[in-house]
Amino acid sequence: MTETPPFTVLADDTAYAEAVQLAVDSAAAYYADGTSTLDDDAYDRLVRGIQAYEEAHPEAVLPSSPTGKVAGGAVVGDVPHTVPMLSLDNVFGAEQLADWAASLERRLGRPVAAWSVEPKLDGLAISARYRHGRLAQLVTRGDGSAGEDVSHAIGTIVGLPDRLADAVTVELRGEVMMTASQFEEACAKRQAHDGTTFANPRSAAAGTLRAQDRPYVCELTFFAYGVLPSSDDGSDLAVRLRELPHSQIMDWVAAQGVQTTAATPVAGIVADSVERVQERVEEIAAVRAELPFGIDGIVIKCDLAADQAEAGFSSRAPRWAIAYKLPATEKITKLLAVEWNVGRTGVIAPRAVLEPVELDGSIVTYATLHNVADITRRGLMLGDSVTVYKAGDVIPRVEAPVVHLRTGDERPIEIPQVCTECGGAIDKSQERWRCVRGRGCRAIASIVYAVGRDQLDIEGLAENRITQMLDADLITDFADLFFLTREQLLGLERMGETSTDNLLAAIEQAKGRPLSRVFCALGVRGTGRSMSRRIARHFGSMQAIRAADAMAIQAVEGIGPEKAPVVVAELVELAALIDKLVKAGVTMTEPGWTPPAEPGAAQADGAFELPLAGMSVVVTGAMSGALEALSRSQMNELIERAGGKASSSVSAKTSLLVAGDKAGSKRAKAESLGVRIVDPEEFATQISAFL
Ligand code: IVH
Numbered sequence: 001m002t003e004t005p006p007f008t009v010l011a012d013d014t015a016y017a018e019a020v021q022l023a024v025d026s027a028a029a030y031y032a033d034g035t036s037t038l039d040d041d042a043y044d045r046l047v048r049g050i051q052a053y054e055e056a057h058p059e060a061v062l063p064s065s066p067t068g069k070v071a072g073g074a075v076v077g078d079v080p081h082t083v084p085m086l087s088l089d090n091v092f093g094a095e096q097l098a099d100w101a102a103s104l105e106r107r108l109g110r111p112v113a114a115w116s117v118e119p120k121l122d123g124l125a126i127s128a129r130y131r132h133g134r135l136a137q138l139v140t141r142g143d144g145s146a147g148e149d150v151s152h153a154i155g156t157i158v159g160l161p162d163r164l165a166d167a168v169t170v171e172l173r174g175e176v177m178m179t180a181s182q183f184e185e186a187c188a189k190r191q192a193h194d195g196t197t198f199a200n201p202r203s204a205a206a207g208t209l210r211a212q213d214r215p216y217v218c219e220l221t222f223f224a225y226g227v228l229p230s231s232d233d234g235s236d237l238a239v240r241l242r243e244l245p246h247s248q249i250m251d252w253v254a255a256q257g258v259q260t261t262a263a264t265p266v267a268g269i270v271a272d273s274v275e276r277v278q279e280r281v282e283e284i285a286a287v288r289a290e291l292p293f294g295i296d297g298i299v300i301k302c303d304l305a306a307d308q309a310e311a312g313f314s315s316r317a318p319r320w321a322i323a324y325k326l327p328a329t330e331k332i333t334k335l336l337a338v339e340w341n342v343g344r345t346g347v348i349a350p351r352a353v354l355e356p357v358e359l360d361g362s363i364v365t366y367a368t369l370h371n372v373a374d375i376t377r378r379g380l381m382l383g384d385s386v387t388v389y390k391a392g393d394v395i396p397r398v399e400a401p402v403v404h405l406r407t408g409d410e411r412p413i414e415i416p417q418v419c420t421e422c423g424g425a426i427d428k429s430q431e432r433w434r435c436v437r438g439r440g441c442r443a444i445a446s447i448v449y450a451v452g453r454d455q456l457d458i459e460g461l462a463e464n465r466i467t468q469m470l471d472a473d474l475i476t477d478f479a480d481l482f483f484l485t486r487e488q489l490l491g492l493e494r495m496g497e498t499s500t501d502n503l504l505a506a507i508e509q510a511k512g513r514p515l516s517r518v519f520c521a522l523g524v525r526g527t528g529r530s531m532s533r534r535i536a537r538h539f540g541s542m543q544a545i546r547a548a549d550a551m552a553i554q555a556v557e558g559i560g561p562e563k564a565p566v567v568v569a570e571l572v573e574l575a576a577l578i579d580k581l582v583k584a585g586v587t588m589t590e591p592g593w594t595p596p597a598e599p600g601a602a603q604a605d606g607a608f609e610l611p612l613a614g615m616s617v618v619v620t621g622a623m624s625g626a627l628e629a630l631s632r633s634q635m636n637e638l639i640e641r642a643g644g645k646a647s648s649s650v651s652a653k654t655s656l657l658v659a660g661d662k663a664g665s666k667r668a669k670a671e672s673l674g675v676r677i678v679d680p681e682e683f684a685t686q687i688s689a690f691l
Contacts (some may be wrong), residue, residue: 008049013060016053019046022404023066038402039387040296041328044090068316069143077140077148082171083228085125085141087316088299088323094278097300100322101274104302104311107319114304116246117280118268119261120297120323121223122391123177123205126150128160128222133167135160140209150209153220158182159259160222169232170241172258174224178205179293180393185560186218188526192562195373195431199399200330200389201294221293224253224260245270245303265649266291270303281324288326289361290648294391297325329391332402333357335384338369338413342421344446344523346438350375350413352386352398359390367396372415373431379403381410438573439523443470443477446523450478454529454633455521456510460503468492478521479577481507482584514641515542515590518581524570526563529633533640534558535567542578542588546571591641591690610643611687615655617644618670621663626684626691642687650675658683 010016023046026038038046047066054061091097105111125141135154140147154162157176164170178186183201186208191197193216198204208218227249229238241249247270254260261267266284271277281298288295302308302320311320334355342348350369357364367388369375378400380386385405390396419426419435421442427434435441447466451458458481469475474488484507489500516536520529527535538556539545550564559567571578582588592610617639623630630638635658636646650657650669657663657670657677670677684691 007052008045010049010053013057016050016057016060017062019050019053020062020065023047023050024064027066039328039330039332041330042332044325077142077146079137079139079142079149080146081127081139081142081144082230085127085144085147085173086313086318087144088120088321089314089317090297090323090325092325094281097278097281097322097324098274101277101300104319108307108310112302112304112307113272114245114247114302114307115271115274115277116268116301116303117271117277117284118225118299118301119264119266119284119295120299120325121175121177121225121261122202122294122296122329123175124202124209126174126176126209126222127228128172128174128224130164130172131169133164135162148210152212153209156208156217157220157222159224161257164256164258166256168235168237168256169230170237171228171230172224172253173226173228174222174258176205176209176220176222177201177293178208178218179221181292181558182219182221183394189216189218189560189562191370191431192216195371196377197370197374197397199387200397201391201394222259224250224258225299227253243305245305246301246308247303263651263653264291264293266295285326289392291392294329294394295326296329297323299323327358327360329360330387330389330399331357331359332385332405333364333388335380335382335386335398335401337382338375339366340416340420342419342435342442342445344439344442344449345525346435346441348416348420348426348433348435352388354386354388354398357388359388359396360392362390364388364390364396367398369398371431372433375413375415380413381406382413383407383410447475447478447481449523450521451481451510454637455517456513457517458503458510459506460499461506465492465503477577477580479580479584479586482511482581482586511584511586513587515540515588516637516641518542518586518588519545522570522574522577524574525566527567529637530640531556531558533637536590537640537643540590542582546575546578592643611689612639612642612644612656615644616647616653617656617658618647618650618654618666619658619660620666621660623658623660623680625681626688627680638687638690642690656683 008019010019022038023043026043050065051067054065054067091100101112127139127147128135129137129139138150138153140150142148178201180201183198183204186204187197198207204218205220208220227241229241231238241252244252247268250260250262250268254262265287269280271280277300284295284298300322302311308318308320311318313319335352336355337353339351339353340348341351350372352367352369354365354367367390380398380401384401386401387399388396389399416426418424419437419441421435422437424441425436427436439446444463444466448463450456451461456478469492472492474484475481484504486500486504489495489503490497514536516533519536519542520527520532534556535545539548548568550568553559553564553567554561619632619635619639623635627635639646647654650666650673652673654670654673654675657666657675658680659667659670659677660680667677678686
């Protein structure tokens with residue numbers, strides 16, 4: 001676990017005054033639009049330094065100091081909060097947690113019998129006011145005593161319904177954030193609109209929540225973590241809620257149709273000892289990198305209402321709760337170089353080479369830089385200190401240069417004038433620069449991708465072999481592979497009879513791959529493995545996909561109005577390649593698909609008779625028998641091919657758990673929820689047609 005970060009040592013009153021100014025500016029920017037020149041760690045260190053200086057020099061304390069103030073004193077908004085929206089005090093390790101718990105128990109004069117342990121969601125606090133069951137107003141935290149009205153965002157926040165199950169008057173408190181996929185979608189929308197991008201999910205959520213006149217809408221997510229019953233409710237609800245333990249209040253919130261973390265892998269639990277709290281902290285920390293949303297710590301609360309009431313509040317934070325901070329997902333490091341890579345579709349993308357930095361449990365050396373316009377707009381220079389973000393599923397990204405850390409030795413970033421792959425011209429008509437040769441520029445990369453494990457899976461066809469074939473003019477794209485003759489292959493250097501026959505057999509086998517993989521092999525922009533599966537399952541045949549216009553493509557889950565026309569245009573561009581594949585006899589349908597009545601018409605969803613249709617399936621433990629060699633990703637693909645939805649965590653919504661050897665907590669959870677459990681052998685029989 002993490003230890004207390006060292007604090008910034010301030011030498012004199014001038015250094016102190018500068019530190020206060022920096023912290024105030026940084027907090028103001030953070031609470032205004034989620035941007036800041038300081039990362040969370042640096043801000044924490046700075047405020048601790050200010051605090052230490054103030055303790056030693058009480059006479060020097062400036063009124064503008066951020067210490068002891070909610071939101072570092074940044075003031076936003078004019079809607080008064082019914083009850084102040086406070087902050088939380090922090091601990092940074094097991095020892096500090098134990099000390100905090102012990103001092104709280106001393107204050108109460110008794111042990112705390114029930115601790116609630118839940119994730120600290122990394123978004124923005126919001127108050128959602130419901131009147132008679134209808135969502136009436138949304139207010140940001142602001143300075144804690146008054147916030148900004150952001151009711152315009154109602155209807156765009158997943159997990160925050162317009163109506164509650166009961167016609168009650170309550171105020172919900174929780175966190176508004178962007179999941180990794182919402183963030184990617186939001187960045188793509190913003191890129192398409194003005195070429196810019198969001199720095200990280202938190203600032204994207206902050207900007208989106210406040211934005212009123214954007215021409216595009218980005219989806220947000222809400223998780224509740226508390227309730228303030230209103231005395232205006234007219235029922236005894238307020239009294240009942242005030243007496244319930246926090247964990248049961250959260251159950252009540254979920255029953256009202258509001259999202260809580262209950263269905264996530266980091267669901268809140270009640271622990272009966274500080275040791276168990278620490279264990280749960282470690283469990284949550286261990287799965288953090290795989291979560292589809294950001295967390296920056298764990299919140300530990302007294303679960304019982306009586307303990308909370310007695311512990312009370314300090315001016316800044318409740319005494320009955322504490323935030324156990326996890327290592328930062330945003331840090332400052334040095335930008336050492338910029339590399340230019342040409343992707344499969346000819347897009348020329350800059351990539352930052354960084355001084356290695358640990359983020360969310362892994363060492364980050366490379367990060368995405370989006371595009372040239374973005375580099376220019378941000379004024380990035382080589383040698384700059386930059387803020388870098390990485391958490392969960394989000395690809396590491398350079399956010400911004402930290403201008404005040406410049407030394408004068410920084411150098412401009414050289415922007416390529418010709419394609420860095422083939423030396424050809426660059427099409428600069430759009431923000432994303434492309435080689436004018438498009439896909440042709442990266443024939444090798446396109447073919448390597450197409451024959452890869454998750455696509456056509458042609459065993460024994462390595463990159464050097466593909467280069468040989470391209471150089472010998474035997475192929476120009478991956479469809480040509482299906483027309484290769486034995487003689488042509490034998491004519492290649494280092495190609496014996498056995499390797500030739502093996503390769504021909506592997507190519508023949510690849511003709512039988514399902515449509516989802518054939519479609520994936522095409523490398524259509526914006527469609528990876530799971531999107532290809534969705535498209536293939538939605539339409540059933542290549543013919544139906546090609547017949548679809550942008551509106552029809554948009555009916556596929558996850559394809560919005562920006563992506564749909566791109567898919568249509570790409571398919572037009574790929575027409576000759578697809579025709580060649582059809583001619584070669586490559587499979588153009590998805591298993592379980594039956595031709596629709598109207599030629600070319602899309603197969604309606606659900607018309608498949610697939611064994612796992614409508615089922616949510618989780619896999620755990622070691623696979624055996626026919627499934628032994630399958631990776632988790634291949635298992636997930638298999639589940640989706642057979643009509644199911646693959647999920648990584650067990651919840652009440654899980655239909656089936658495939659549990660192999662050494663299945664641990666997921667099996668136990670499935671048992672406790674009464675979820676059906678099968679072993680890998682039984683599962684293999686059930687879906688044998690799809691193996
Ligand atoms: S309880 C009186 N629970 O963390 C404050 N807060 O650093 C009680 N947060 O302002 C807050 N996840 O925005 C609570 N499970 C959780 C939380 C959580 C995230 C945020 C909240 C709060 C901030 C304090």
